[in-house]
Amino acid sequence: MNNCRLTSVLFLIAALTFSSPGLAESCRSGNELDDATRSALAAAALHDFALVTKGDAASLRQSAIPSLANDFSGIENTVKRNQAALAGSKATPRPPFLLEAEGASPIPHAEFYCGVFGKSGQTSDSAVFYLNNLPPGRYGMVILDVAAAKGSYTVSLILQQQGSDWKLGNLFVHAAQVGGHDSAWYVARAHDYQSKGQVHNASLYYLVAISLASPVSFMSTAATDKLYDDLQKIQPADFPSGGKTADLSAAGATYKLIGLFPDFVGNDLDLIVRYEIKDIANTTLAYQTNLAVMKALLTKFPELRDAFAAVVARAVDPTGHDYGTMLPMKDIK
Numbered sequence: 001m002n003n004c005r006l007t008s009v010l011f012l013i014a015a016l017t018f019s020s021p022g023l024a025e026s027c028r029s030g031n032e033l034d035d036a037t038r039s040a041l042a043a044a045a046l047h048d049f050a051l052v053t054k055g056d057a058a059s060l061r062q063s064a065i066p067s068l069a070n071d072f073s074g075i076e077n078t079v080k081r082n083q084a085a086l087a088g089s090k091a092t093p094r095p096p097f098l099l100e101a102e103g104a105s106p107i108p109h110a111e112f113y114c115g116v117f118g119k120s121g122q123t124s125d126s127a128v129f130y131l132n133n134l135p136p137g138r139y140g141m142v143i144l145d146v147a148a149a150k151g152s153y154t155v156s157l158i159l160q161q162q163g164s165d166w167k168l169g170n171l172f173v174h175a176a177q178v179g180g181h182d183s184a185w186y187v188a189r190a191h192d193y194q195s196k197g198q199v200h201n202a203s204l205y206y207l208v209a210i211s212l213a214s215p216v217s218f219m220s221t222a223a224t225d226k227l228y229d230d231l232q233k234i235q236p237a238d239f240p241s242g243g244k245t246a247d248l249s250a251a252g253a254t255y256k257l258i259g260l261f262p263d264f265v266g267n268d269l270d271l272i273v274r275y276e277i278k279d280i281a282n283t284t285l286a287y288q289t290n291l292a293v294m295k296a297l298l299t300k301f302p303e304l305r306d307a308f309a310a311v312v313a314r315a316v317d318p319t320g321h322d323y324g325t326m327l328p329m330k331d332i333k
Helices: 003-007 035-054 057-062 073-086 183-195 199-213 222-234 283-300 302-306
Strands: 025-029 090-093 097-101 107-114 127-134 137-148 151-162 165-175 246-250 253-265 268-276 310-316 322-328
Touching (some): 025 107, 035 057, 035 151, 073 137, 097 107, 127 137, 183 222, 268 283, 283 302, 283 310
Antiparallel strands (some): 090 137, 107 127, 253 268
């Protein structure tokens, strides 16, 4: 699981239907799309998905827009990393979205409000997409639900219209289950922890639930908005969040925590803690500091022992380089 998905920016969703004239971004979905466009988007997405399942990155590159084809290493890595899991699987397209960006230059922060919004915000059929530095054009957003031998996945494709063709603009593969559990399971566990007064565990499990419910990190739905709202109601003040650091005393020193989030290593749910350090050149000292931070974290928040298999401490220097250490919970004493 990509940990940046677990620290997504919270978005305030306006209670409206996006149909205002004269704006640079517009979206059509569902019955607003004509059959020909809907069919063309689904066909292009399924064609590209078939190439992914075969591990055929070379042919996929030929289906890409020029700017992506010229720098295709990220997509190649995505294909290589997921081909074994997706091999032989079948995909079912969700109703696609047609995003239209107007103007003569890239939009720094494009927002697409798709579907019908009610007085309380999003509805079951709506979605909002947030895309940065988006060039003008017509884009299709197609999300495929995939039932694979190793679990459920979503494969999301951004397609850009080039003439009469829909070309690949980006590709995202995301597990909808980890360790056999989906978003609803982690929501239930969050509720269990919350009922026990363990709000730190609850907040971290909400992050996992949000990630599993989100095919891509730049999309919000009624379901993810609800989970974000529930998370914000219990967000611990002594956890780092939203760019705010938190202090942790360890071995006579005070460290600034800059990140605390769950991530999966295999089927194990581990806890990642990132903190500031002046220098990581002395790896022996950085290792000892990592151990001290782990111990101090579990001393301050003992409930974390019950919710995670291991802790990964990452000492981060001013340049952004880090030095990491992982220990199973039972070995942190």
